[in-house]
Amino acid sequence: MSFFKRLKEKLVGSTEQEKEEFLEGTKEPEAENEVQDEAPADKEGVQEPVVEESAQEEVPVTETVGEEVIPAEELTPALAEVEEQEEQKKPSAWSITQKFKMGLAKTRDSFTSKVNDLVARYRKVDEDFFEELEDLLLQADVGFETVMELMDKLRFEVQRKNIKDTEGIQTIISEKLVEIYEAGEENLIELNMQPAGELTVILFVGVNGVGKTTTIGKLAHRLKSEGKSVLLAAGDTFRAGAIDQLQVWGDRVGCEVIKQSEGSDPAAVMYDAIRAAKNRGADVLICDTAGRLQNKVNLMNELEKVHRVISREIPNAPHEVLLALDATTGQNALVQAQMFKEVTNVTGIVLTKLDGTAKGGIVLAIRNKLHIPVKFVGLGEKMDDLQPFDAERYVYGLFAEGLEAELKNMED
Numbered sequence: 001m002s003f004f005k006r007l008k009e010k011l012v013g014s015t016e017q018e019k020e021e022f023l024e025g026t027k028e029p030e031a032e033n034e035v036q037d038e039a040p041a042d043k044e045g046v047q048e049p050v051v052e053e054s055a056q057e058e059v060p061v062t063e064t065v066g067e068e069v070i071p072a073e074e075l076t077p078a079l080a081e082v083e084e085q086e087e088q089k090k091p092s093a094w095s096i097t098q099k100f101k102m103g104l105a106k107t108r109d110s111f112t113s114k115v116n117d118l119v120a121r122y123r124k125v126d127e128d129f130f131e132e133l134e135d136l137l138l139q140a141d142v143g144f145e146t147v148m149e150l151m152d153k154l155r156f157e158v159q160r161k162n163i164k165d166t167e168g169i170q171t172i173i174s175e176k177l178v179e180i181y182e183a184g185e186e187n188l189i190e191l192n193m194q195p196a197g198e199l200t201v202i203l204f205v206g207v208n209g210v211g212k213t214t215t216i217g218k219l220a221h222r223l224k225s226e227g228k229s230v231l232l233a234a235g236d237t238f239r240a241g242a243i244d245q246l247q248v249w250g251d252r253v254g255c256e257v258i259k260q261s262e263g264s265d266p267a268a269v270m271y272d273a274i275r276a277a278k279n280r281g282a283d284v285l286i287c288d289t290a291g292r293l294q295n296k297v298n299l300m301n302e303l304e305k306v307h308r309v310i311s312r313e314i315p316n317a318p319h320e321v322l323l324a325l326d327a328t329t330g331q332n333a334l335v336q337a338q339m340f341k342e343v344t345n346v347t348g349i350v351l352t353k354l355d356g357t358a359k360g361g362i363v364l365a366i367r368n369k370l371h372i373p374v375k376f377v378g379l380g381e382k383m384d385d386l387q388p389f390d391a392e393r394y395v396y397g398l399f400a401e402g403l404e405a406e407l408k409n410m411e412d
Helices: 003-012 016-024 072-088 093-103 105-121 127-139 144-160 169-182 212-225 242-253 266-280 296-313 331-343 362-370 391-398 400-411
Strands: 200-205 230-234 256-258 284-288 320-326 348-352 374-378 386-388
Touching (some): 144 169, 169 362, 169 400, 200 212, 200 296, 212 230, 212 284, 212 386, 230 266, 256 266, 266 296, 296 331, 320 331, 331 362
Parallel strands (some): 200 284, 200 320, 230 256, 230 284, 320 348
Antiparallel strands (some): 374 386
């Protein structure tokens, strides 16, 4: 299947209404996307919230309350209404595509506008054009190795097709970016879920402040909406307020949280959580972990201990080790990924706050340098803005206007 045919089917969907909405260019995300997060959003430079014990006034679920955490008892009454809305309206292919378009707006405004200027200045494809394009890709944090590979592919394609001018060059760039990311592999985003009746254990790792606990809550919400029973394990016993914060999310999405007191042994929490999950017949156990101890050695030793306890109770577990990274940190996220990969068997990346950075190219750098797939990306503040990563939708988010024009020309 050609790149454009596959792109069109995935982005637009198969129904006549979705195709018509795409051609009209008026489609907005589904109504269920209007439901705002009731808990504080991940924002660049904002630390994860700590639950205050003092009494708070009752706040409507959809009201923004700055950095204040809304108590769980105020969130619970609205949960049934939110879940009912989400059951009534499932996101269409086009609405998911729009999430990527909006979530990558900052990167697109910065990167793609420069590419458009470059194309306008260079009517012909020559070596000067390639050199400036290379600089733009590096500025978007695509990564040196990835940029070099992309430039080689572009040069070969331009020569093979005898392309003389820059018209349509964004389409070729998009196609090659998808090829580089997927690299012949399939089902990169699929979680390693166990068969029905067996417990799936997902371990989250990552430094403090990247939105790890918030992402756990959003993933739990996603899995519950798929009909799975989910338990949460509060393994971050070192950060003040971390247990309470996970409890807020647990109450919010309707998941039991297995916890001990602050300062407890995280491995003991995992042991209790696995026993509880087995006794309750849960489908999925999502485990939070500490993001910072006194030094790197202590942190990694603690993670190894947690991993050992889990695998002793359930052979081959954890089934997924997801590393949460903050996209706004750019190349620092790549450094963190390298550090965690050295001591844990990271199976996938969850890239948070992708909507808050102008350097969304870090997705490609992580994949190409570390060979770890990005399984989920955070595209906004809402509950369902945690989306499975999709290479085609990602490049569409980078080159939306140009690709939309090409796709509409295909329809015409």
